Amino acid sequence: xxxxxxxxxxIAAFLTLGIFSYxxxxxxxxxxxxxxxxxxxxxxxxxxxxWTQIYPNLFGRLFPKDGPxxxxxxxxxxxxxFNILYxxxxxxxxxxxxSVFQQFNWMARWGIAYTVAIAAxxxxxxxxxxxxxxxxxxxxxxxxxxxxxxxSLGGDSVFNNIVLVIGTISSLMYFYFSxxxxxxxxxxxxxxxxxxxxxxxxxxxxxxxxxxSLLIGRFNDLIDYSSPDYNYATFYVLxxxxxxxxxxxxxxREK
Amino acid sequence: MLLKRxxxxxxxxxxxxxxxxxxxxxxxxxxxFANDDATQFxxxxxxxxxxxxxxxxxxxxxxxxxxxxSEWQYSAIAIxxxxxxxxxxxxxxxxxxxxxxxxxxxxxxxxxxxxxNSSDTVRPVDWGAHVQTDGSLFQWMFKYxxxxxxxxxxxxxxxxxxxxSFRAFRARNLEASLLLIAGIIIMLGRVPVGSLISxxxxxxxxxxSVGFGVNAYTRNRNMALGWVLGSFGLxxxxxxxxxxxxxxxxxxxxxxxxxxxxxxxxLAGSRAILIGIGLGIVATSLxxxxxxxxxxxxx
Amino acid sequence: xxFLEDIILKLxxxxxRFIFILxxxxxxxxxxxxxxxxxxxxxxxxxFYEGIESIPKNSKVLVSFDxxxxxxxxxxxxxxxxxxxxxxxxxxxxxxxxxxxxxxxxLDALEEITDEVNPDNKSTFNIKEYEDYILLxxxxxxxxxxxxxxxDLRKVYTVDSKGRFIDDIEMMDDIKNLNxxxxxxxxxxxxxxxxxxxxxxxxxxxxxxxxGTTSVQVNEVIPYVQTGQLIGLLAGMPGAAEYEKLIAVPGxxxxxxxxxxFAHIVIVIFIVFGNLAFFIKQRRDRKY
Numbered sequence: 032x033x034x035x036x037x038x039x040x041x042i043a044a045f046l047t048l049g050i051f052s053y054x055x056x057x058x059x060x061x062x063x064x065x066x067x068x069x070x071x072x073x074x075x076x077x078x079x080x081x082w083t084q085i086y087p088n089l090f091g092r093l094f095p096k097d098g099p100x101x102x103x104x105x106x107x108x109x110x111x112x113f114n115i116l117y118x119x120x121x122x123x124x125x126x127x128x129x130s131v132f133q134q135f136n137w138m139a140r141w142g143i144a145y146t147v148a149i150a151a152x153x154x155x156x157x158x159x160x161x162x163x164x165x166x167x168x169x170x171x172x173x174x175x176x177x178x179x180x181x182x183s184l185g186g187d188s189v190f191n192n193i194v195l196v197i198g199t200i201s202s203l204m205y206f207y208f209s210x211x212x213x214x215x216x217x218x219x220x221x222x223x224x225x226x227x228x229x230x231x232x233x234x235x236x237x238x239x240x241x242x243x244s245l246l247i248g249r250f251n252d253l254i255d256y257s258s259p260d261y262n263y264a265t266f267y268v269l270x271x272x273x274x275x276x277x278x279x280x281x282x283x284r285e286k
Numbered sequence: 287m288l289l290k291r292x293x294x295x296x297x298x299x300x301x302x303x304x305x306x307x308x309x310x311x312x313x314x315x316x317x318x319f320a321n322d323d324a325t326q327f328x329x330x331x332x333x334x335x336x337x338x339x340x341x342x343x344x345x346x347x348x349x350x351x352x353x354x355x356s357e358w359q360y361s362a363i364a365i366x367x368x369x370x371x372x373x374x375x376x377x378x379x380x381x382x383x384x385x386x387x388x389x390x391x392x393x394x395x396x397x398x399x400x401x402x403n404s405s406d407t408v409r410p411v412d413w414g415a416h417v418q419t420d421g422s423l424f425q426w427m428f429k430y431x432x433x434x435x436x437x438x439x440x441x442x443x444x445x446x447x448x449x450x451s452f453r454a455f456r457a458r459n460l461e462a463s464l465l466l467i468a469g470i471i472i473m474l475g476r477v478p479v480g481s482l483i484s485x486x487x488x489x490x491x492x493x494x495s496v497g498f499g500v501n502a503y504t505r506n507r508n509m510a511l512g513w514v515l516g517s518f519g520l521x522x523x524x525x526x527x528x529x530x531x532x533x534x535x536x537x538x539x540x541x542x543x544x545x546x547x548x549x550x551x552x553l554a555g556s557r558a559i560l561i562g563i564g565l566g567i568v569a570t571s572l573x574x575x576x577x578x579x580x581x582x583x584x585x
Numbered sequence: 586x587x588f589l590e591d592i593i594l595k596l597x598x599x600x601x602r603f604i605f606i607l608x609x610x611x612x613x614x615x616x617x618x619x620x621x622x623x624x625x626x627x628x629x630x631x632x633f634y635e636g637i638e639s640i641p642k643n644s645k646v647l648v649s650f651d652x653x654x655x656x657x658x659x660x661x662x663x664x665x666x667x668x669x670x671x672x673x674x675x676x677x678x679x680x681x682x683x684x685x686x687x688x689x690x691x692l693d694a695l696e697e698i699t700d701e702v703n704p705d706n707k708s709t710f711n712i713k714e715y716e717d718y719i720l721l722x723x724x725x726x727x728x729x730x731x732x733x734x735x736x737d738l739r740k741v742y743t744v745d746s747k748g749r750f751i752d753d754i755e756m757m758d759d760i761k762n763l764n765x766x767x768x769x770x771x772x773x774x775x776x777x778x779x780x781x782x783x784x785x786x787x788x789x790x791x792x793x794x795x796x797g798t799t800s801v802q803v804n805e806v807i808p809y810v811q812t813g814q815l816i817g818l819l820a821g822m823p824g825a826a827e828y829e830k831l832i833a834v835p836g837x838x839x840x841x842x843x844x845x846x847f848a849h850i851v852i853v854i855f856i857v858f859g860n861l862a863f864f865i866k867q868r869r870d871r872k873y
Contacts (some may be wrong), residue, residue, distance in 0.1 A: 078375025152305025198554025
């Protein structure tokens with residue numbers, strides 16, 4: 032195992048156990064790890080965004096090889112042709128950066144407005160087609176053809192389809208607040224609430240499943256780093272943190 | 287007002303309408319612009335927004351350090367970490383190839399060439415590719431610093447979910463009970479241990495729980511006891527008759543039951559939520575395009 | 586009875602750090618002493634497997650790595666399994682990433698399977714870049730990227746992750762946009778991911794697609810499975826374990842199932858116990 036991997040394992044074990052130390056109580060190890068995360072992630076995402084988007088797709092189109100702006104000495108060969116339209120995102124992008132100064136705060140609005148516009152234009156059709164039309168189409172289930180059994184636990188059945196239709200409509204009706212939910216309408220929407228509660232319960236079950244899976248992943252890494260290959264990093268770091276935290280708690284209690 | 291309000295609203299109206307209409311208008315110029323260039327502009331501006339976020343972060347942390355506000359030392363750590371990662375990302379290639387092997391620095395690569403007596407030359411990775419190259423310094427930082435922090439932050443939630451399950455999730459009414467029961471069935475039915483729980487055990491548990499309900503409703507312990515003993519006897523008789531198969535009756539076998547809950551009542555609720563979200567998004571998007579919604583201006 | 590109720594009430598008010606310790610042990614112990622539990626495939630996973638099997642041999646498939654290290658334990662085993670499955674059937678793989686971290690997840694997955702031995706123990710995959718797969722890389726922009734891919738891939742990707750021009754790569758000769766792929770798969774942890782691929786990739790182009798998602802997302806995505814917009818679904822780590830069983834290559838997902846099972850049992854016990862304490866306290870408060 033080379034030195035960079037061993038050093039990396041010790042750093043990873045320290046940061047992981049530092050975050051986990053929050054379970055005891057908020058403490059300096061956790062705060063250090065948290066602030067390292069904040070700093071590193073900001074720079075990491077900025078670097079990735081610049082080198083994968085701005086560098087090839089913006090500079091590559093404004094300063095292509097042998098382009099009209101090559102006199103500036105800037106040339107980026109990404110097989111693009113010069114496209115003057117790309118001055119638009121450059122200007123908007125620079126305005127966004129200038130908005131960090133208080134007096135130019137408003138400049139970010141143009142860039143934000145553009146992103147809102149594209150997102151709205153894309154989402155309006157995308158959600159209408161995939162979420163509304165296709166889902167409503169799928170709700171028109173087979174009830175009367177006679178080709179399905181009346182009840183089946185695992186596959187399609189008439190009973191399951193009836194429950195699906197009633198459940199979908201009653202749950203949708205619950206979100207209709209323009210009419211007071213009383214009387215028969217109120218009873219129907221109450222049924223909808225029950226379906227929604229089952230759905231939320233399932234979501235809760237899946238959420239628990241997901242969180243436990245993430246914990247399994249972290250523990251697997253800590254177990255890896257406790258091996259001789261990494262000079263028992265997990266054990267030594269854990270011991271260090273426990274000793275320091277114990278001393279720190281003792282000192283704090285005295286105060 | 288013109289620069290701060292009307293022009294942004296005009297930008298949203300124009301480009302929003304253009305993007306939306308590109309789905310429906312069969313014109314090559316509009317389609318090409320909306321599908322290719324307009325989306326590229328979006329991507330580029332989004333990349334600049336990331337830089338804006340980083341700059342704002344630095345501004346806030348610097349103010350904290352300069353004014354020596356509470357816990358400013360941690361802000362200094364955040365700033366140092368930022369510049370550490372920034373330098374690695376923007377000023378250090380961090381990947382030099384000798385054949386298939388990758389070294390962090392040119393010097394290390396040249397030493398390796400000498401040590402291996404290799405005829406290969408040292409090839410530096412291209413700028414841009416250095417953030418996506420296996421074995422680079424940037425990838426080392428991602429693997430041993432960013433990745434553990436990011437993963438552990440989310441893994442912490444497992445502990446808080448467990449704590450919330452114990453201290454907060456209460457079956458106060460029918461709706462909450464339905465939620466908890468559905469959650470429990472999904473949690474147990476989806477994992478391997480669920481297939482080891484016999485459907486007969488579930489039947490006994492249900493009979494016992496109904497006994498509590500009988501007791502609460504009738505306020506008669508003898509009746510409740512009678513119910514419990516009677517149903518236990520019935521289940522036991524049925525079990526002996528059927529030979530105690532672990533997965534029959536299927537409706538009480540957790541994996542089969544969770545599959546039905548997952549694919550029928552749960553699907554109905556999820557579909558309703560999805561349709562509701564879809565309608566809401568369509569309405570909100572149109573409000574933005576028509577200029578009725580101006581929350582993005584901070585107003 | 587009163588004595589038992591008192592114990593339950595006392596345990597119901599226990600410091601939450603004991604709960605943390607219990608759940609930590611419930612996950613750690615099965616990882617240290619591996620226990621094998623039978624994995625049962627669910628219909629959505631079987632449908633997913635059959636969907637990949639039904640792709641004509643030697644087809645071009647787009648695989649998107651839309652997750653990061655925070656959700657790696659759930660999605661990574663799925664994606665590695667999908668790559669294995671596709672390569673076994675002779676398909677060529679085009680890897681894109683909508684998340685910046687996805688590129689490293691892809692590099693790790695490729696490293697895992699590059700020299701792997703086939704199940705017949707007779708040969709290795711021995712996959713080669715630019716012959717069996719190409720790593721296109723990450724592009725920011727979420728749904729805008731997918732929309733661009735659906736229209737003209739070369740507007741989004743002019744170079745691959747290594748900086749090589751797309752036009753110079755033979756594998757990319759017949760690829761103009763998403764319609765030139767036989768199948769789309771997204772291993773997704775949130776936004777951008779499955780939803781965006783369905784709305785802007787699968788639905789407009791009609792290219793068959795499927796997805797592996799985190800457990801948290803499963804409930805939101807299941808309506809797409811029932812409509813056929815997704816061909817089956819891999820649901821979280823249990824879904825990944827089921828898929829590993831179907832492709833007959835056990836991995837970390839199957840290994841994690843014992844820990845997952847015990848943790849779930851512990852949480853169910855917590856819920857039942859917590860509610861017992863609540864009902865006892867409620868009854869006592871009503872009396873007084």
